[in-house]
């Protein structure tokens with residue numbers, strides 16, 4: 693390789709790149725100049741409180757919302773404002789907030805719906821067994837209507853349906869929403885297994901910073917529609933502002949004196 697050759701293509705290892713993306717609901721700017729990237733094979737997370745713009749980022753990536761500015765590049769192709777169905781066919785699965793399953797279809801048929809773009813029937817059957825391995829309760833209840841599942845089981849089904857598409861990237865919107873701490877832990881453990889065992893790249897957005905930072909490799913902090921901090925999750929976990937404002941850890945000092953800064957500085 694000559695001195696002038698590009699580095700072993702950084703672009704080839706980037707599954708998703710958002711550049712300066714701005715999306716609005718009428719006059720309300722929900723995200724403002726968001727730039728982020730997700731490397732192939734990693735779990736990345738966007739942390740942020742209620743209304744920070746996390747869901748809007750995912751909807752903009754999957755084509756549900758057209759951005760006012762900026763670009764979304766997936767596997768080297770510009771998919772900005774493309775049709776959501778076309779984006780799914782390119783290999784991107786979105787598990788929306790609120791675990792939307794088809795309530796009147798059986799659990800098994802919900803899973804098959806996830807695989808509707810695939811023609812490799814043997815691999816689909818193998819993936820079905822794999823998701824039943826991750827979530828045995830779905831196998832037990834395979835013939836039942838999905839609407840009869842509990843909230844946690846519907847979340848399992850929504851994630852499993854995404855896996856059935858054999859995507860290059862899964863977008864996960866607040867998998868912990870409305871779930872008990874035990875179920876949240878179980879679901880995050882499976883998310884990590886899916887990433888490690890299948891090599892699936894995952895971008896998850898979460899208010900539960902503790903779970904998200906433990907499950908992810910790289911994180912972004914979103915406030916009022918802007919990225920205010922980013923870094924490897926092991927580094928973010930040690931930042932004072934993250935500890936205080938997202939992990940709920942306050943160092944009270946020996947005489948109850950607060951040592952953490954009261955104002956967020958994002959350094």
Ligand SMILES: Nc1ncnc2c1ncn2[C@@H]1O[C@H](COP(=O)(O)OP(=O)(O)OP(=O)(O)O)[C@@H](O)[C@H]1O
Nearest residue numbers: 717720722740741742743744745746747748749899
């Ligand atoms: N359909 C909509 N119409 C108008 N404003 C909206 C709409 N959806 C979201 N917003 C606003 O856009 C901003 C970002 O919302 P978004 O749902 O992306 O945040 P979030 O970080 O995902 O929050 P949450 O954790 O509550 O889901 C908020 O101010 C919200 O009120």
